Amino acid sequence: MQGTFEGGTVRVGGDARQRFYDARGYGRPLEGNRIELAPVEAAHLLFRGDLDGVVGSDGEAMDFRTFLVATDVALEFVVYKDLRDRGFYLSPARDGWVDADDAGAASDTDFVVYPRGKGPADDEVAYRVRVAGERETIAAAALGEVVLAVVDEEGELTYFETGRPDAAGDADAEGSRYDPPVGLDAALLADRAVVWDPPADLHDRGFYGQRLHGRNAESGPLQLSLVEAAYLARRGALALDEPRVVERGRDVEGERFDRRLRAYAALRAAGSVPKSGFKFGADFRTYDTFTTVDEMDHSTRLIRVVAPDHTFLPRDLSLDVRLAGGVRKRMVFALTDVNEGIDWLSVARLTP
Numbered sequence: 001m002q003g004t005f006e007g008g009t010v011r012v013g014g015d016a017r018q019r020f021y022d023a024r025g026y027g028r029p030l031e032g033n034r035i036e037l038a039p040v041e042a043a044h045l046l047f048r049g050d051l052d053g054v055v056g057s058d059g060e061a062m063d064f065r066t067f068l069v070a071t072d073v074a075l076e077f078v079v080y081k082d083l084r085d086r087g088f089y090l091s092p093a094r095d096g097w098v099d100a101d102d103a104g105a106a107s108d109t110d111f112v113v114y115p116r117g118k119g120p121a122d123d124e125v126a127y128r129v130r131v132a133g134e135r136e137t138i139a140a141a142a143l144g145e146v147v148l149a150v151v152d153e154e155g156e157l158t159y160f161e162t163g164r165p166d167a168a169g170d171a172d173a174e175g176s177r178y179d180p181p182v183g184l185d186a187a188l189l190a191d192r193a194v195v196w197d198p199p200a201d202l203h204d205r206g207f208y209g210q211r212l213h214g215r216n217a218e219s220g221p222l223q224l225s226l227v228e229a230a231y232l233a234r235r236g237a238l239a240l241d242e243p244r245v246v247e248r249g250r251d252v253e254g255e256r257f258d259r260r261l262r263a264y265a266a267l268r269a270a271g272s273v274p275k276s277g278f279k280f281g282a283d284f285r286t287y288d289t290f291t292t293v294d295e296m297d298h299s300t301r302l303i304r305v306v307a308p309d310h311t312f313l314p315r316d317l318s319l320d321v322r323l324a325g326g327v328r329k330r331m332v333f334a335l336t337d338v339n340e341g342i343d344w345l346s347v348a349r350l351t352p
Contacts (some may be wrong), residue, residue, distance in 0.1 A: 001014055001016070001050070001051055001052055002051065002052050002053045002054065002055055002061060003037065003042055003051055003053075003054045003055070004054070004055050005039075005042075005054050005055065005056050005057070005062070005067075006057070008039070009036045009037060009038060009039070010036070010037040010038075010039065010041075010042035010054050011030070011034060011035070011036050011037075012027075012034065012035055012037065012051070013032075013033065013034045014033065015033055016033060016034060016035045017029050017032075017033040017034065017035050018033065019050075020035055020037075020045070020050070021035050021120075024089070025089030025090075025091070025114070025119035025120050026041050026044075026045065027041055028091075028096075028097050028120070038092035038094060038097070039067075039071040039073050040071075040073045040076040040077055040080045040092060041080070041092065042054055042067065043064065043067055043068050043071065043073055043077050043080075044077065044080055044081060044084065046062075046063065046064035046067055047064050047077075047081070054067050056070065075131050075132075075133055075151045076110060076111075076131050078151050078155055078157055079110075079111070079129065079131050079149045079151065079157060080111065082157055083111070083113055083129075083352065086352055087116045088113050088114065088115075088116060088126065088352070089113075089114050089118065089119040089120070090111045090112060090113040090114065090129070091111065091112045091114075091120050092110065092111060092112075093109040093110055093111060093112050093128070098112045098120070108130055108142045108143075108146055109128045109129065109130055109146060110129055110130055110131045110149075111127075111128070111129040111131070112125055112127075112128055112129075113125070113126045113127040113128070113129055113147075113352070114126055126352075127147045127352065128145065128146045128147065129146070129147045129148075129149050130142075130143075130146050130147070130148050130149065131149050131151065132148060132149070132150050132151070132314060133150070133151055133152075133153075133314075134150055134151070134152040134153060134314045134315060135153075135313070135314075136313075136314065137311040137312070137313060138311060138312045138313075138314065138317075139309070139310075139311050139312075140306060140308075140309075140310040140311065140312060140333060140335055140345055141308060141309070141335065141343070143162040143312075143345055143347070144162050144163060144164040144343075144345055145162070145163060145164060146162055147159055147160065147161055147162070147350060147352075148160040148162060148314075148317075148347075150314040150318070158318065158349070159349070159350040159351065159352060160317065160318075160321060160347050160348065160349060160350060161347070161348050161349070161350035162345060162346065162347050163345075163346045164343070164344060164345065164346075165332065165344050165346050166270065166344060167266045167267055167269070167270035167272065167342065167344060168270035168271055168272060168288070169270075169272060169286060169288045169300060169301055169330075169332070177271065178201065178205045178206040180199075180201075180202055180206055180208070180232060180235070180237040181199060181202075181237065182235075182236045182237055183236065183237075183238075183239050184197075184198060184199075184202070184232075184237055184238050184239060185197060185239055186224075186229070186238040186239060186240050188229070188240055188244065188245060188248060190252075191226060191248075191252050192223050192224060192225060192226060192229070193223070193224045193226065193228075193229035193238070193240065193245065194212060194221050194222065194223050194224070195209065195221060195222045195224060195238065196221050197221070198221070198222045200218075200219065202222060203222055203293065204292050204293045204294070205291075205292055205293075206273075207273045207275065207287070207290060207293060207296070208222065208224060208228050208232065209222035209223055209224040209225075209228060210222065210223055211223075225276060226245060226248060226249040226252060226257070227249065227257070227260055227261050227264045228264075229245050230242060230245040230246050230249055230261050231261065231264055231265055231268065233245050234265075246258070246261070249261065255338065256305070258338045259305050259307070259334075259336040259337070259338055260283055260305045260336075262336050262338065262342065263283070263284070263303065263305045263334040263336050263342060264284065266334075266342050267284065267286060267303070271288075272286040272287065272288050272290075272301075273286065273287040273288075273290040274286050274303065275287070275299070277302050277303060277304075280302050280323060280324070280327060280329070281320070281323060282302040282303055282304045282320075282324075282331075283303055283304055283305045283334075284302070284303040284305075285299035285301065285302055285303070285329070286299055286300060286301045286303060287299050287300070288300045288301070298328065298329075299329060300329060300330060301324075301329055301330045301331075301332045301346075302320075302323075302324045302327075302329050302330070302331050302332065303332050303333075303334055304320065304331070304332075304333050304334070305333075305334045305336050306333050306334070306335055306336070307335070307336070307337070308335045308336070308337050308343065310333070310335065317347060320347070321347050321348060321349055322349075324348075325348065325349055330346055330348060331346065331347050331348065332344055332345065332346045332347075333345040333346075333347070
């Protein structure tokens with residue numbers, strides 16, 4: 001059986017509908033028993049030997065190798081074959097091939113994957129998959145509710161599940177809430193602030209700052225990050241002028257400070273307790289079921305603050321996700337604009 005390559009698709013006649021679409025979920029039906037295949041689907045059928053060849057515009061029949069080179073669908077083929085080998089049926093997310101609701105944002109989706117045992121005729125979707133090579137740049141705004149399938153230079157495949165959580169994560173907002181007192185005596189230093197005589201609860205229940213005298217100290221001054229100091233000054237908890245603290249933060253780290261402060265405030269408002277994520281290469285780590293320092297569990301998320309127009313290189317994304325997974329945390333990116341809202345993007349490794 002042969003197909004004909006025209007207009008960017010491969011058309012197959014004979015009993016193609018029963019053989020390929022009805023039985024195994026390839027392509028989309030046309031009139032009679034004919035079907036239309038996307039190039040990656042035709043490549044897979046050529047690879048399997050289910051198609052003998054595909055006839056091009058020059059009238060010559062192409063085998064798998066010739067067709068793969070002619071269409072340059074190697075990356076898509078790696079992903080398509082892997083998912084087929086895992087027992088999934090999937091459809092290319094082309095206009096008119098799948099429902100708009102199934103495809104999601106068509107420009108950000110390459111395949112619609114159906115649950116095992118289901119196919120194009122069923123009204124269920126397991127994953128929406130976007131394919132990328134390891135050297136492509138990927139806009140952060142294009143991720144979320146899509147699986148990113150990255151094919152590296154040797155053809156190895158890594159799947160990343162992306163989602164759109166909210167600021168709270170799994171935070172227990174009521175249990176984490178702590179209202180500090182007002183007007184605490186504090187001094188602004190080069191890149192931090194110090195509260196000289198803080199109430200014990202400022203650290204023990206609010207988890208603000210660290211003891212200046214060391215982690216084993218049970219009392220004494222607290223050193224605060226500039227983000228913590230600006231947040232507390234805004235609430236009147238410190239006898240410091242908030243604009244002065246913010247200006248110091250901008251002097252230290254530029255416009256990133258405003259975006260980090262915005263993300264920090266949103267996390268606190270949602271009931272999470274953010275702390276420095278420096279040791280993990282992130283902006284913050286968060287405690288989402290925090291009550292007191294003595295009773296706290298492990299932090300659950302790593303937060304990296306980025307601009308809304310941020311683009312990822314898959315290699316950098318893989319490093320972040322691998323590190324987060326290695327310390328049993330979820331990697332979350334805060335796409336933060338200084339004057340507008342925050343979009344939260346979570347990313348984790350996935351085995352379909």
